[in-house]
Amino acid sequence: MFVVMNAAASQAEANAVKSLILAEGLVPYDHVGAERLVIAVVGEIGARKPVLISRLEALGGVESVTPISRPFKLTSREFHPEDTVVRILDAVVGDGSLTVMAGPCSIESREQLRETVEGVVAAGATIIRGGAFKPRTSPYSFQGLGVEGLRYLAEERERTGLPVITEVMEPNQVDIVAEYADILQIGTRNMQNYSLLTAVGRVTRPVMLKRGYGATIEEWLMAAEYIVSSGNPNVILCERGIRTFETYTRNTLDLAAVPLLHHLTHLPVIVDPSHATGKRWLIKPMSLAGVAAGADGIMVEVHPRPDEALSDGEQSITIAQFAELMVSLRAIHAQVGDLHGDPVLPNAVLKVGGTGKL
Amino acid sequence: MFVVMNAAASQAEANAVKSLILAEGLVPYDHVGAERLVIAVVGEIGARKPVLISRLEALGGVESVTPISRPFKLTSREFHPEDTVVRILDAVVGDGSLTVMAGPCSIESREQLRETVEGVVAAGATIIRGGAFKPRTSPYSFQGLGVEGLRYLAEERERTGLPVITEVMEPNQVDIVAEYADILQIGTRNMQNYSLLTAVGRVTRPVMLKRGYGATIEEWLMAAEYIVSSGNPNVILCERGIRTFETYTRNTLDLAAVPLLHHLTHLPVIVDPSHATGKRWLIKPMSLAGVAAGADGIMVEVHPRPDEALSDGEQSITIAQFAELMVSLRAIHAQVGDLHGDPVLPNAVLKVGGTGKL
Amino acid sequence: MFVVMNAAASQAEANAVKSLILAEGLVPYDHVGAERLVIAVVGEIGARKPVLISRLEALGGVESVTPISRPFKLTSREFHPEDTVVRILDAVVGDGSLTVMAGPCSIESREQLRETVEGVVAAGATIIRGGAFKPRTSPYSFQGLGVEGLRYLAEERERTGLPVITEVMEPNQVDIVAEYADILQIGTRNMQNYSLLTAVGRVTRPVMLKRGYGATIEEWLMAAEYIVSSGNPNVILCERGIRTFETYTRNTLDLAAVPLLHHLTHLPVIVDPSHATGKRWLIKPMSLAGVAAGADGIMVEVHPRPDEALSDGEQSITIAQFAELMVSLRAIHAQVGDLHGDPVLPNAVLKVGGTGKL
Amino acid sequence: MFVVMNAAASQAEANAVKSLILAEGLVPYDHVGAERLVIAVVGEIGARKPVLISRLEALGGVESVTPISRPFKLTSREFHPEDTVVRILDAVVGDGSLTVMAGPCSIESREQLRETVEGVVAAGATIIRGGAFKPRTSPYSFQGLGVEGLRYLAEERERTGLPVITEVMEPNQVDIVAEYADILQIGTRNMQNYSLLTAVGRVTRPVMLKRGYGATIEEWLMAAEYIVSSGNPNVILCERGIRTFETYTRNTLDLAAVPLLHHLTHLPVIVDPSHATGKRWLIKPMSLAGVAAGADGIMVEVHPRPDEALSDGEQSITIAQFAELMVSLRAIHAQVGDLHGDPVLPNAVLKVGGTGKL
Helix, strand or coil: EEEEECCCCCCHHHHHHHHHHHHCCCCEEEEEEEEEEEEEHHHHHHHHHHHHHHHCCCCCCCCEEEECCCCCCEECCCCCCCCCCCCCCEEEEEECECCCCEECEEEEHHHHHHHHHHHHHHHHEEECCEEECCCCCCCCCCCCCCHHHHHHHHHHHCCCCCCCCEEEECHHHHHHHHHHHCEECCCCHHHHHHHHHHHHHHCCCCCEEEECCCCCCCHHHHHHHHHHCCCCCCCEEEEECCCCCCCCCCCECCCCCCHHHHHEECCCECCCHHHHHCCCHHHHHHHHHHHHHHEEEEEEEEEHHHHHCCCHHHHCHHHHHHHHHHHHHHHHHHHHHHHHCCCCCCCCCCCCCCCCCC | CCEEECCCCCCCHHHHHHHHHHCCCCCECCCCECEEEEEEECCCCCEEEEEEHHHHCCCCCEEEEECCCCCCCCCEECCCCCCCCCEECCEEEEEEEEEEECCCCECCHHHHHHHHHHHHHHCCCCCEECCCCCHHHHHHHCCCCCHHHHHHHHHHHHHHCCEEEEEECCCHHHHHHHCCCCCCCCCCCCCCHHHHHHHHCCCCCCCEECCCCCCCCHHHHHHHHHHHHCCCCCEEECCCEEEECCCCCCCCCCCCCHHHHHHHHHCCCEEEEHHHHCCCCHHHHHHHHHHHCCCCCEEEEEEHHHCCCCCCHHEECHHHHHHHHHHHHHHHHHHHHCCCCCCCCCCCCCCCCCCCCC | CEEEEECCCCCHHHHHHHCCCCCCCCCCEECCCHHHHEEECCCCCCHHHHHHHHHHCCCCCEEEECCCCCCCCCCCCCCCCCCEEEEEEEEEEECCCCCEEEEEEEECCCCHHHHHHHHHHHHHCCCCEEEECCCCCCCCCCCCCCCCHHHHHHHHHHHHHHCCEECCCCCHHHHHHHHHHHHHEEHHHHHHCCHHHHCCCCCCEEEEEEECCCCCHHHHHHHHHHHCCCCCCCEEEEEEEEEECCCCCCCHHHHHHHHHHHHEEEECEEEEEHHHCCCCHHHHHHHHHHHHHCCCCEEEEEEECHHHCCHHHHEEEEEEHHHHHHHHHHHHHHHHHHHHHHHHHCCCCCCCCCCCCC | EEEEEEECCCCHHHHHHHHHHHHHHCCEEECCCCCCCEEEECCCCCCHHHHHHHHHHCCCCEEECCCHHHHCCCCCCCCCCCCCCCCCEEEEEECCCEEEEECCEEECHHHHHHHHHHHHHHHHCCCCEEEECCCCCCCCCCCCCCHHHHHHHHHHHHHHHCEEEECCCCCHHHHHHHHHHCCCECCHCCCCCHHHHHHHHCCCCCCEECCCCEEECCHHHHHHHHEEEEEEEEEEEEECCCCCCCCCCHHHHHHHHHHHHHHHCCCCCEEEEHHHHHHHHHHHHHHHHHCCCCCCCCEECCCCCHHHHCCCCCCCHHHHHHHHHHHHHHHHHHHHHHHHCCCCCCCCCCCCCCCCCC
């Protein structure tokens, strides 16, 4: 449930509400909207719900108390109606601008990373991606350059001024990755690695959470809830395809997830067409489709010479193809800004203020 | 396999090739390209392939003989490199223009159909849809108005001059539906109803073949192959979502199928966001995404008062929403024409002439 | 809903109930239980339900009126608590005995069928299977011997005295297939071919309905409802695997469907491990598992020389392997009879009489 | 690839083989068969394969060098033809005996655990299960008693003499869980948590690896390969259902995985019908089916009063139901021992000695 304070409520009144919540063994979370404060109550409430609502409503400064029917709370539009906008260095994700994360699947060498970054930055990428720790299905495949790769990434940030994103695979790696990278990525296989979710919830870096290839949208939002409820509100979601019976593509890109997420949650949504399709020549049409569906941006794998790549070469595009993709993406993005209005919500939601996709 | 005749080949030489094919118990199919004739050889060739190739190559007027590795032959880009363009009355599907099929899920009455058609035509629909025979999961649900519905549809064609499309459910219905409708639709549950596919392959009306909700892209093209090999080359494919574990949407719209199909086949591709999502407010973003992915058009369910609809009301949009959708669709479509170039083909294909998406 | 007449109700009282149902535009179906008559009311009842219940309860001879919450009515355990037992010649399906349907995927010749039948009958098969009309993904694959195959099947029935089962693919074939075969099979691709379901619902031959490879259990039962509500109560269900992301097996055999169906419906359930797995060496363990899960029997493809088969050879077992399978099946079946008691039903159901799996 | 030493090969000859492997940057793994030693070579071999085979074949004591075509090496039947038998205290898994792991989903209190253990041990359970660290979809659900739960588990081992199994969720927990528990369980959400797999690969406790709900059999074996290649050969696989479009059951239990795994790998296979079905009354038939399919045992959730359980009550059976299940399981298990012979292998495999399912 969440407690909406009235516009004139004092800090002391807010504290009294939180004290009551804590006394019940539950946890209060603030959301400071444009006009007023909302306090979410999380934890297992169970049968005491009606009594608790009555007690909260009786406190000073409380305008209303509303149950949240969905299992996700802090990530829901009901609690936080305005879009979350994530700012990293000069990049902004979720404000209506077009985010493009580009770079190699794996960092193979300082030279390969530099050549790729020069190409994608010249073409207009806004965030640099590159894998240093690689989760591989086989224990015998190339596992990434590790910390050496992180150092090369950090060098590129220094050179270009653009933020860098890379994957973190276990709780013990969070500190070292957070030292070098600007955005921490959680991969599809780790979407329900709760120890890792909690660990990245405790750092100040934004987190990009990829959808598990077998996960429902609700489970994905519950995984984001682990991060946000651990203290980190800056979560970006990344749709990368789900597993189905179709075998022509590696996965099935679920683009309906994009408008669905904009409806259910305030978090930004990125589309990854590289892993979703596994085919280089599908990346452009699916990127355009993702942006047309309302995505806040895309993440795409680029390699100077894809056929020589140590991982996922068949789904990487060349620097020239990336430059051509950028031209097309900008043309579509220029149209969609005005086209996607407020999604029609099935039931009225609290309008705490702010603007955005709601 | 297919036999490419050289540009100067005579009719007699072509006949000699076909005679040899027939003598082997196989069937020849012509494809008259811009510059030369190609003859497909279909049937179970098996172990005699090398000998048969030698014998065909030895005939006069034969330029080359090429095996087709894919199981679909007549529907493949290899055999027929130029796009198939389907013309019905003044409507054209597959020539780069934007096709929009709109109308009610079920025809409920002459008035309901008329009101809907007036609205969608005013907003720019190019083809009128309406269900007369309805396949329903339950034998106790409304099964459609039948022939009475067909008559109302035909009236709307007379009034508007636009072609009408409606579903045919069994071989015995093909003649009566073809009498009233301009395009015959095969529904998702009947995608592998081979008797029905063969029956619609014998009429002159174009056929729109929806993807089975559990069918792979290859099976879908094999179903189209049944229609084309029965004599009807005018097949339009319609992606309408596949069944996955995700339950927020009714089905998962597989938009990667759009560029994949443009790569594998010469047939036009339509996207149906109504059945794919089952949610009214997802229709607009998914329509835009479909067109951005390169679809030749969309099919959408419209109802004057969706909440009163006898079937699928929750996924129908109002006439006003349809008008707004058309504005957005045109904006995206105006961009994509130039963006989708020739898909990069994995292996060289026969260039018989013509232009198009190839 | 259904109306339970009391044990002493007269025929005139039953007729009065049916007249009222018919007057409402609905259809009454009888179920004569061991002690009393139950009349199901099918059709779209909608908002008039409470009034209709009151009016029916007020009639003479009516003991109670109960709504059926599930969308399937005549096929539900609520309406028909005792197991349906299907008798064909001397074979009985659904009475606790072990049904084994065996024979070739396709009938290739009189000799091939005879050789197979002699082998499987000697080993203990109770019903002979063989395909005459074959639904094939490709229009260029062997489509079966047609009526010639039916004649060979009928010869085997004459020779062995055992019933024969074969597939029917379209409404126009129903009469000819019913003339030669004892059980009509509806294949997986036609599970929602409603014209065909209605057509086989009008003949007196039992029907075996295979599950659609992309169909839910509820849709499967609704398909059976089409047959039963058209007048044919003798429906056998056949689980043959569903389509999933796993690619080692052709399909994923959903054995939990067996006890689920025994819980939801009174119809017998057969398991087909041949199509489910697509691998010869998985047939034995999956047959044993199916019988252990409570299936009423199995259907298995047998070929004298599987490597020479015209269709599905890789999933056919030899006659010797079939004989060995029968020994194992009997050992497991001898155990399970006592092990499967009454499934625990989530809510009390009407006990009209009879015994069985309920 | 793997190197088969001849029966008379000396230790020095084996060492020479391993030195050459190490000098190439690859890793040798021993498998001591009944008659001779086999050394697997793992790592990225790539283009040097033919040269490496020649060089190895030229060494003294080498009988043959064979490539392994499958991506899993140490877990494959090719490398290790005899069944792996895991021994923990007096329990044995994989030797043909019936393993039954039973206990509560979550340990809720010392009393609840004790009451359950007394019941299941009296009925014949061979291993005690209980959750102390619980992976929960929601961060607000009961997360388990943690170390306190581990202590209660250890008490039950002392009292009963039976081994205990419990889940470990992150690398940092491995030591503490290994201190209290006899078998470490990796849950479905962590099947591709490679840091965790490597961590449990470094301890001496056996590991039970559950299949990811969206994972293919090949990915599952690759996950097991991570554990075995890290040094721990005692891995037990547990099939617990995969995610499909069917919604009546929580997951779809893929029982064909049981004989497939016995064919592909030497590791024992357990079936978990509780999580697979999510319905109490499906546990018995699916347990029987699992054992009939050849599983080495089952894992089942038992609770004294399922309706009061803090987690997964709807899929837990009572102690009385468990006792009845044991009777049925033993009856089926007594039959299957003789029924499952050697699976027919598609290609000849190295017979190093030993007996078993191969």
